[in-house]
Amino acid sequence: MKQITSVQNQIIKDLLKLQEKSSLRKKEGLFIIEGIKEIQLAIKGNYQLKSMLYCPQIISQTEFEQLFNINENNIDLIEISLDVYQKLAYRSTTEGVLAVAFIKNHQLTDLKFNAKNPLILIAEAPEKPGNIGAILRTADAANLDAVIIANPKTDLYNPNIIRSSVGGVFTNQIAFGTTAEIIEYLKQHEINIYCAELKAAIPYHTVDYTKSCAIVVGTEATGLSDEWLKSAHQNIIIPMSGKIDSMNVSVSAAILIFEAKRQRNFK
Numbered sequence: 001m002k003q004i005t006s007v008q009n010q011i012i013k014d015l016l017k018l019q020e021k022s023s024l025r026k027k028e029g030l031f032i033i034e035g036i037k038e039i040q041l042a043i044k045g046n047y048q049l050k051s052m053l054y055c056p057q058i059i060s061q062t063e064f065e066q067l068f069n070i071n072e073n074n075i076d077l078i079e080i081s082l083d084v085y086q087k088l089a090y091r092s093t094t095e096g097v098l099a100v101a102f103i104k105n106h107q108l109t110d111l112k113f114n115a116k117n118p119l120i121l122i123a124e125a126p127e128k129p130g131n132i133g134a135i136l137r138t139a140d141a142a143n144l145d146a147v148i149i150a151n152p153k154t155d156l157y158n159p160n161i162i163r164s165s166v167g168g169v170f171t172n173q174i175a176f177g178t179t180a181e182i183i184e185y186l187k188q189h190e191i192n193i194y195c196a197e198l199k200a201a202i203p204y205h206t207v208d209y210t211k212s213c214a215i216v217v218g219t220e221a222t223g224l225s226d227e228w229l230k231s232a233h234q235n236i237i238i239p240m241s242g243k244i245d246s247m248n249v250s251v252s253a254a255i256l257i258f259e260a261k262r263q264r265n266f267k
Contacts, residue, residue: 004053005081012084015100019090022155029103031157035094036067038167042101043068045170050100051076055085058096067097090159103157106176108185111146118145119260120191120214121253124179124224125151132156133164134250140168142257147172148214150179183231186214192233195224196252198245201237209260217253220246 004012018024018032025031030050033039043049052075054064061079070077080088088098121144126132132154139147154161156176162169177185186193192213196204209215216232218224229235238247238255247255261267 002076002078003080004078004084007084007087009084011078012080012088015088018100019088019159022158025103025155025157030100031103031162032088032090032159033099033101033162034090034097034159035167036097038162038170039068039097039099041167041170042099047104047170048102049075050102051078052100053078053080053085053088053098055080055082055096057082058085064097091163106156106174108148108175108177108181111148111173111175113145115145117210117212117264118191119209119212119257119264120144120146120148120186121257122148122150122182122214122216123249123253124216124218124228125153126219126249127153129154129158129160130164131248131250133161133166133168135253136161136165136168136172136174138250138254138257140165140171142261144257145173146175148175148177148182150177150182152176179225179227183227187231193228193231194256195228195232195235196237196256197224197229197232197235198237199229199235201235204236204238204256205259207234207236209263213260215253215256215260217249217256220249 015032018028018030033042052068052070056079085096121139123135126149136147156169156174190212192211193216194207194213195216216224216228238252
């Protein structure tokens with residue numbers, strides 16, 4: 001097992017760059033996971049690990065080995081000092097464990113549905129990591145069949161998304177595509193499209209979500225593109241009684257998703 005005690009070690013410098021730069025994550029096909037629960041969820045979600053780092057001043061080697069049944073021939077194990085861990089750690093409350101994992105392929109063609117009537121959430125061009133993370137947490141809570149991000153503007157493996165999703169990045173089936181590609185995919189698979197939109201919309205709770213369907217949400221600033229609205233099976237609206245005409249996108253998504261789940265008897 002390697003031991004690293006200096007923050008000037010080249011491996012540590014490279015990991016810091018990997019954590020900070022989306023372009024490097026894409027180039028190397030790698031990203032960093034922080035925290036015991038998150039790493040366990042990633043392993044359960046079939047993410048392949050390249051290396052694991054642990055700080056014995058926070059977690060003992062025995063506990064580390066009990067938590068992670070790691071084959072040392074396949075994964076590099078690195079013992080790091082507290083100084084190094086604190087330099088690498090994105091959060092102050094994690095348990096002394098980090099991992100470097102390989103990025104997954106998130107193509108539409110990779111999606112697989114076990115249900116005959118899949119329920120999908122689509123978010124068009126979300127930018128804020130906190131919103132994306134919250135959406136993924138909701139998707140996990142509802143056990144959605146997939147989350148699709150149209151025209152992505154933010155790296156899925158941004159540390160803020162991993163943190164705010166509480167590992168939901170690893171528990172959901174996620175795909176990316178352009179709006180045009182996703183609409184074509186939904187039509188090919190006969191999946192109804194319900195767009196959250198203020199105009200020409202009916203109350204969200206009056207729609208039947210029991211068939212195969214995709215609920216589509218846009219940004220709070222610009223809403224959905226015309227391409228989505230023209231392709232919608234029906235536009236839906238969440239009636240509001242206050243003076244503000246929009247809600248946070250992750251809140252809106254949660255309301256719509258759980259109405260669909262209610263109609264499906266939470267199955």
